[in-house]
Amino acid sequence: MYKYYQHQHILHHLHFKKFLRNKYNELVIADSFRQMALSMISLFVPIFLLKLNFSFALIALLEMSSLLLVFFTHLFLTPRISRWGVKQVLIASYILNIILYVILYNAQTILPSFGSLIFLLLVGVLNAVSMAIYWSAHHLYFLCTTNAKHSGSKTGVLLAVPVLFGIVGPLIGAYLITNYNFQSVFLTSTLLLVFASGVLFFSKNIKVPKTKLKIKKIIDKNNWSKNSIYLMQGITFSATSFMWPMFMFLSAITLIGIGFVHLLSSVAHSIFCYEAGRQMDKHGNRSVSRVGAIGHGLTMIGRSLITTVVGASIWQTLGGIFAGLYFVPLEAAFYKHSHHDIVNKMLNRELYLNIGRISLFVFFFLLLPFFGSITTLMITLIVSGISTMLLSLIIKQDKTIID
Secondary structure, three states: OHHHHHHHHHHHHHOHHHHHHOHHHHHHHHHHHHHHHHHHHHHHHHHHHHHOOOOHHHHHHHHHHHHHHHHHHHHHHHHHHHHHOHHHHHHHHHHHHHHHHHHHHOHHHHHHHHOHHHHHHHHHHHHHHHHHHHHHHHHHHHHHHOOHHHHHHHHHHHHHHHHHHOOOHHHHHHHHHHHOOHHHHHHHHHHHHHHHHHHHHOOOOOOOOOOOOOHHHHHOOOOHHHHHHHHHHHHHHHHHHHHHHHHHHHOOOOHHHHHHHHHHHHHHHHHHHHHHHHHHHHHOOHHHHHHHHHHHHHHHHHHOOOOOHHHHHHHHHHHHHHHHHHHHHHHHHHHHOOOOOHHHHHHHHHHHHHHHHHHHHHHHHHHOOOOOHHHHHHHHHHHHHHHHHHHHHHHHHOOOOOO
C-alpha cells in the first residue's frame, strides 16, 4: 500500500498534464529509458571481459584509467556545452554508448582483427567519454530547468523514477545472458538507447549560461569539508559500481542471483530516493544524510562477509535504502548551491569525485600482490564502508553545501 501511494506522489509531482511541455520531465523520460538500457548490461560488462579471458587485474586497471579520462573530458567539454547545445551533447553520449555496445557485440570479430590492446582502448575510451559527456550535460540540463528552492524534491524524482524503470534491468539482462548470450543484451540495450535519444531529439533545446573556467574555484582549497564529502562519495561509487559486483561474481553468485539482488535493492532505493528528496526540502539535508551515510557504510562492511545470494540480497537491499537517504540529500545540496556558478561548481565536484574513485582502485592494487582477488575485494569493501561512515562526521561539520 505504501508503495502504491509513493507512486501516486511521483505521478502528481511530474505534472503529467503538462508533461510534454516540461523540459525537466523530458530529461526524466530520457533518463528512464537510458537507465533501462544501462541497467541491463553495465553490471555485466566487466564479467563479459573476464569471459573473453582478460585478467581481473587488467579489467580493474582499465576501469581506473577510464576515470582519469573522465575528468579531463569534463574539463574540456563542460565550458563548451553552452556553445554546442546541452541537448545535442546528451544525445551524443547516448550515441557513444550505442557504439560501445556495438563494439562489445562484435568482440569476437574485433579481437582477432585488431588485437586485445586496441579492443580495450576502444572500450575504455568510449565508456569514459560517454559517461563524462552524459553527466556534464545532465547536470547542466537539470540546473537550467529547475530552481534552488525545489532541488531536493526534483533530485529525488530524477533519481527515483529512472531507477523504477530500470528495476528489472539487471534481472532481465542476467536472464538473457544465461539463456541466450551477451549479444542479446547488447542488442536490446542499443534499441532502448535509440529510443531515449529520440525523446531528446524531438524536445526543445535549453539555454546554458556561459561561465568562465577558474582553476582556483575548481580546486577550491578553502572548503576542505565539501571537497572531502565529494572525495568520499567517489570512494563509495567505485565500491558499489565495480568492487561489489565483481566480489559477488567471484564468490560464485550466479548472474541471475546478481540480477535478483539488484532488483530488490532498486525497489527500496527508488522509494527512499524520492522520500529523502521531499524531506530535505522541508528539514534540510544534514540529519538525513548523516543517518544514510552511517547505514550505508555498515551495509558495505556487511556485504564483504556474504557467502550466499540471500545474504547479498539482505545487505544490498539495506544498502539501497540507506544510499537513498545519504546520496539524494548530498546530490540535491550540490544542485542547490551550484545555480550561481554552474560550470566551476560541477568541475569542482567531478575533480574530487574522481580522486575518490581512483584512490580506491590504487588501494586495491596496493593490496592485490599480497592477497587473492576475493580477499582484496573484501578488504576494499570494508575500507570503503568505514570511509562512508566517517563521511557522517564531515557532514556534521560542513557549512558549504550542508544546511
